[in-house]
Amino acid sequence: MTKAELDNRKILPLEDSWYRRVKEKLDGIAKPLDGLGKFEYLIAQIGAIEKTTKISIQKKAVLVMCADNGVVEEQVSQSGKEVTLAVAKAMGVNNSSVGKMAAVAGVDVIPVDIGIDTDELIPGVLPRKVTKGTKNFAKEPAMTEEEVLKAIETGIQLVQQCHREGYEILATGEMGIGNTTTSTAVAAALLDLEVEQVTGKGAGLTDEALKRKCRVIEEAIEKYSLRDADAFTILKTVGGLDIAGLTGVFIGAAIEQIPVVIDGVISAVAALLAETLCKGAVNYMIPSHKSRELAETAIMKKLHLDPVLDADMALGEGTGAVMMMSLLDVALGVYLQGASFANFEIEQYKRYEE
Numbered sequence: 035m036t037k038a039e040l041d042n043r044k045i046l047p048l049e050d051s052w053y054r055r056v057k058e059k060l061d062g063i064a065k066p067l068d069g070l071g072k073f074e075y076l077i078a079q080i081g082a083i084e085k086t087t088k089i090s091i092q093k094k095a096v097l098v099m100c101a102d103n104g105v106v107e108e109q110v111s112q113s114g115k116e117v118t119l120a121v122a123k124a125m126g127v128n129n130s131s132v133g134k135m136a137a138v139a140g141v142d143v144i145p146v147d148i149g150i151d152t153d154e155l156i157p158g159v160l161p162r163k164v165t166k167g168t169k170n171f172a173k174e175p176a177m178t179e180e181e182v183l184k185a186i187e188t189g190i191q192l193v194q195q196c197h198r199e200g201y202e203i204l205a206t207g208e209m210g211i212g213n214t215t216t217s218t219a220v221a222a223a224l225l226d227l228e229v230e231q232v233t234g235k236g237a238g239l240t241d242e243a244l245k246r247k248c249r250v251i252e253e254a255i256e257k258y259s260l261r262d263a264d265a266f267t268i269l270k271t272v273g274g275l276d277i278a279g280l281t282g283v284f285i286g287a288a289i290e291q292i293p294v295v296i297d298g299v300i301s302a303v304a305a306l307l308a309e310t311l312c313k314g315a316v317n318y319m320i321p322s323h324k325s326r327e328l329a330e331t332a333i334m335k336k337l338h339l340d341p342v343l344d345a346d347m348a349l350g351e352g353t354g355a356v357m358m359m360s361l362l363d364v365a366l367g368v369y370l371q372g373a374s375f376a377n378f379e380i381e382q383y384k385r386y387e388e
């Protein structure tokens with residue numbers, strides 16, 4: 035894929051009529067009007083994406099992009115980069131946090147090596163390595179243009195493959211030590227935010243290390259004049275292969291017209307990049323939780339998305355998105371099988387315009 039091909043991707047809008055038809059069906063179910071709150075809108079959104087009132091999200095997968103980040107050399111994370119490989123290996127044998135959750139939720143985990151710094155072929159992990167980790171952005175741009183395009187294309191192609199295999203809804207996830215530094219740098223540059231106000235402790239840091247993390251991000255934004263740069267340049271300079279791959283997943287979901295659930299702050303940054311690069315992609319996105327990472331709030335506000343879960347989670351791997359898939363299944367139980375007012379022989383509730 036060339037940059038021009040990426041720029042020319044067109045995303046189809048959703049039709050309002052499907053929202054209305056799903057909402058009418060929800061209003062006919064014996065319950066208070068809008069009783070399922072935000073889930074009513076989300077169910078209607080999925081109906082509009084699938085273009086049906088007979089919604090199905092039975093076959094589910096979480097695509098977990100795993101990659102290393104050169105900026106870890108600057109000691110911006112509590113652990114070393116070897117943890118990325120260790121957790122990816124655990125994912126491959128369903129022994130990671132997301133694997134345990136997904137088994138309960140009926141979701142398939144698809145871990146992807148999009149840039150782990152190893153020559154090993156990891157059992158159970160899809161080999162889609164673009165390069166063995168990014169460069170340290172404190173010293174040089176993280177990626178080349180070709181690497182970014184290849185990672186985005188990989189994400190798009192994985193969604194297309196999942197769609198062909200019958201998956202009806204996808205979730206995003208990632209594993210990459212240092213990726214809260216890359217994500218925060220992208221968010222701060224793209225949304226012109228104060229670095230100190232949006233930088234969190236990631237997987238855990240001392241106060242002193244947090245100051246170092248802020249300094250590394252701030253210096254890079256200044257060095258490369260990123261506050262005036264476009265989204266693609268920001269991603270290439272301070273982003274990561276996991277973020278680029280996930281950007282492709284969001285673009286791919288919009289192209290294939292399937293719903294995609296956003297996980298934590300790293301996925302949220304990729305969602306923001308996808309919407310910036312391909313307008314309208316956001317209509318295919320479903321938020322899950324409000325990550326503990328500080329950049330999350332500004333990103334969700336910019337995307338006009340409202341995460342349902344506020345549980346102080348900061349695990350990554352796709353865990354929050356998988357939890358959300360379970361909640362969607364539960365809410366859909368009412369939509370698909372709930373008794374109607376007619377079944378109860380009581381009069382349907384009316385909407386009163388104020």
Ligand SMILES: O=C(O)c1ccc[n+]([C@@H]2O[C@H](COP(=O)([O-])O)[C@@H](O)[C@H]2O)c1
Pocket residue numbers: 110111112113208209210211212213214215235236237238297298299300325326327347348349350351
């Ligand atoms: O999903 C989130 O919002 C989230 C917040 C904090 C940490 N993480 C996970 O922790 C790792 C990154 O943390 P760090 O401190 O190395 O940047 C990475 O593998 C993420 O999956 C994820």
Ligand SMILES: Cc1cc2nc[nH]c2cc1C
Pocket residue numbers: 113117121209210237349350351
């Ligand atoms: C063990 C471990 C698992 C993770 N999953 C996401 N980030 C992580 C960081 C660590 C350290």
